[in-house]
Amino acid sequence: MEVRKRKPRADALRNRERLVETAKDVLGKGGPDASLEAVARQAGVGIGTLYRHFPTREALFHAVFSRDLERLVETAEGLKGSNDPLEALRDWLHANVALVETKRGMLGALSIVMTEESKEAYSAQSERILAALNGLLKQAADAGQIREDVTAEDLLQTMYALCYSREPGPDWRARVLRLLDIFIDGLKR
Amino acid sequence: MEVRKRKPRADALRNRERLVETAKDVLGKGGPDASLEAVARQAGVGIGTLYRHFPTREALFHAVFSRDLERLVETAEGLKGSNDPLEALRDWLHANVALVETKRGMLGALSIVMTEESKEAYSAQSERILAALNGLLKQAADAGQIREDVTAEDLLQTMYALCYSREPGPDWRARVLRLLDIFIDGLKR
């Protein structure tokens, strides 16, 4: 309570900043399996420094993409009460795929949302996303629009899987969206 | 044409055999990213020997799982003319998932079928699978059972993606099958 801590060191702040900035670039292109040593190198910082600031891969992804994630969260929450909840879900998922196309690293951030272990650590946004989507699902289910046994996790896992299962290419987005749409159609009753 | 080659050396045959046998084990459990050095080690053979016999990861996967793949091919071909082609497809896909649950390495073999580059190298079985599935799809489409713009690749990619997107766990199979079924429902018109 009363522990007066020193002011955070300037170099630490600077490095942290550089790392996030560089990671945005490297992870953005490289996706969830990109090399962290490459990030450190390109940031002109020792690998130890990277790991001190971001003890886990997830931590880094979260630092880099939480802004984008937050936007997704807000969009999802804004959809509540939509009068065509299923279409709203579809739009949201499409936006998500588009985002992944640009920032491949989002897959890393999304996997955080999906993984049981890390979900705990970054629960705030995970919970909100899941809650918002589940809300829409319930709405759609109550309206008799879709089956009742589908969860937000199902949706996210499927989208994630489809995005991840193929390297980006010319028709990447079209393919993923098409398959995703088929899945969404499958939700209808 | 007339080059009489020497008989293949006995030790070569032996090692090849050991490798495939060991790989069946290691890759079976480890999935498509398993360590090849581990295979060589466990087979009591130099890593160089492994790479000489199987120049690429795909080659090894193919050697190990082509029998299983062949069975899938034959099953698929046996489905031709089924009077409920969509259900036939579903069954086939389910069997596929079940196989992957047991032999995680099958994912490696399946990715061969899916990848443009390696498809060429192992085209025989790829072609047959795709042909058989496309046959069923056409049948189902002609019967007005499903939409017409779906290809065998779509089916395989989706199944592969769903299988790959999560580590095995207690409810792995159930989840994958459920999502797969939703997708299949989405094919209906």
Place this chain on the structure above:
DNA sequence: TTGAAAACGGAGGGCCCCTCCGTATATGCT
């Protein structure tokens, strides 16, 4: 100014990929 807290950075142990080449050996032909 100066001492200690805070941060840095990279060496090092582990594991893996794949290639290359000196060494060993099974074959086939005298």
Place this chain on the structure above:
DNA sequence: AGCATATACGGAGGGGCCCTCCGTTTTCAA
């Protein structure tokens, strides 16, 4: 049986990446 040589073996070695640990440097604050 003996020998030459085509074949095969194996592992060192160059590259990478992951992550930890700790001696050195820098910053803050008294």
